[in-house]
Amino acid sequence: MAGLQPQEDPLKMSYRENWKVQHEKLHVKHRGHEAMHAEMVLILIATLVVAQIVLVQWKQRHCRSYNLVTLLQMWVVPLYFTIKLYWWRFLSTWGMFSVITSYIIFRATRKPLSGRTPRMVYKWFLLIYKLSYAVGVLGYLAIMFTMFGFNVFFRIKAEDSMDVGVIMLFYGLYYGVMGRDFAEICSDYMASTIGYYNMGGMPSRNLSHDICAVCGQKTFVDVDEEGIIEDTYQLSCNHVFHEFCIRGWCIVGKKQTCPYCNEKVDLKRMMNNPWERTHVLYGQLLDWLRYLVAWQPIIIGVVHGINFSLGLE
Numbered sequence: 001m002a003g004l005q006p007q008e009d010p011l012k013m014s015y016r017e018n019w020k021v022q023h024e025k026l027h028v029k030h031r032g033h034e035a036m037h038a039e040m041v042l043i044l045i046a047t048l049v050v051a052q053i054v055l056v057q058w059k060q061r062h063c064r065s066y067n068l069v070t071l072l073q074m075w076v077v078p079l080y081f082t083i084k085l086y087w088w089r090f091l092s093t094w095g096m097f098s099v100i101t102s103y104i105i106f107r108a109t110r111k112p113l114s115g116r117t118p119r120m121v122y123k124w125f126l127l128i129y130k131l132s133y134a135v136g137v138l139g140y141l142a143i144m145f146t147m148f149g150f151n152v153f154f155r156i157k158a159e160d161s162m163d164v165g166v167i168m169l170f171y172g173l174y175y176g177v178m179g180r181d182f183a184e185i186c187s188d189y190m191a192s193t194i195g196y197y198n199m200g201g202m203p204s205r206n207l208s209h210d211i212c213a214v215c216g217q218k219t220f221v222d223v224d225e226e227g228i229i230e231d232t233y234q235l236s237c238n239h240v241f242h243e244f245c246i247r248g249w250c251i252v253g254k255k256q257t258c259p260y261c262n263e264k265v266d267l268k269r270m271m272n273n274p275w276e277r278t279h280v281l282y283g284q285l286l287d288w289l290r291y292l293v294a295w296q297p298i299i300i301g302v303v304h305g306i307n308f309s310l311g312l313e
Contacts, residue, residue, distance in 0.1 A: 006028075012087055013138040040312050044303050049301045071181045078174065081297075090171075097175060100124070108186035113193045118215035121186050122248030128179035137173025139165045177290050187249060190261055207239065211262040213244035237263040 015300050024194030059066045075098075082091045102181050104124050106119050145151060189242040191214060209217050219232045219240055233243040237258050241249075 010255075036312055037104065040307055043306055043310075043312075047299060047303050047306065051302075052296065056294060067181065067184070070294045071178075073087075073298070074181070074290065076172075077294065077297050093171070093175075097128075097178070101178075104185060105182065109189045111193055113190060113216075115215070115217055118190050118245065120189065121183070125179050125183035125186070126248060127176055129183075132172045132174075132176030132179060134172070135168050136176065139168030139170070139172055142168060153191060173289050174263050182292070183248075189257060191249075207260050209240070212241045212264060213239065213258075214241055214247050214249050217242070219255075235263070307312060 009171040010080055055066070078090070079094060081087070082094065090251075097305055107114070107293060108121050110117070146158055146165060151158055207213050212219055219242060221232045225232075232240050233244045233246050233248070234240045235258050237260075239258055239260050241259070246259075249259055250265055258265060
């Protein structure tokens with residue numbers, strides 16, 4: 001018939017042409033279903049609101065179980081999509097991170113705790129934190145680089161540079177979130193084992209004036225002196241710590257209280273220059289993204305289940 005165009009061979013079409021054909025077929029399939037689509041949108045909004053209320057209440061009432069379940073989901077959900085979509089590059093980095101982090105957690109939960117373990121733990125997670133920060137920033141810059149068209153000057157395809165930026169941004173944010181969550185768990189175990197910290201009550205040991213409550217080792221440098229390797233830091237509650245330990249405790253381990261007396265720590269006072277304050281903002285961003293990575297796929301799955309049960313497509 002004169003009104004019909006000949007069907008092109010999908011194998012001979014480019015990726016963009018094939019995508020355009022599939023997009024047009026999708027429009028034809030869903031034409032005239034506006035009322036059903038509006039109903040699906042309402043179901044999505046209602047599910048998101050209910051899920052948000054449930055998650056907030058769960059976090060407020062049972063914070064420990066909420067954090068553990070969220071961390072488990074963040075560890076497993078990307079693995080499912082990686083295997084399903086054959087993302088072997090991500091799977092290799094995920095495997096290396098999981099193996100090393102499992103060993104770190106094993107060392108952090110041993111009793112008695114080795115005196116070298118706290119520093120090893122904080123060094124590893126601080127490395128992950130800084131690497132994730134750098135990779136995330138590079139990914140963001142690559143995306144901006146593409147959006148402003150600078151890729152043309154280097155003869156790089158927009159799709160390629162955008163893909164690189166998105167992948168790097170995802171890697172940075174994902175491993176940043178995972179590292180901070182695992183560091184928090186290790187911080188609790190180590191500090192509780194040492195005995196100068198108790199999450200639910202009073203510490204089991206008295207703290208001497210020259211002992212760091214994070215690692216349990218002596219501080220050999222006075223607060224007013226400048227150390228060769230690291231300085232000694234004093235909080236507003238007058239308790240002293242190795243500077244590396246207290247920074248790891250507060251910034252990487254997400255603690256904002258003194259490890260001994262639970263007095264709130266002023267993070268702004270701890271940051272010596274403006275560049276360090278960006279790490280705090282980055283940490284807050286990672287805490288917010290945890291919800292998207294861990295719970296969004298499950299919420300979307302619930303929405304699909306509701307739509308399927310109601311016969312909506």
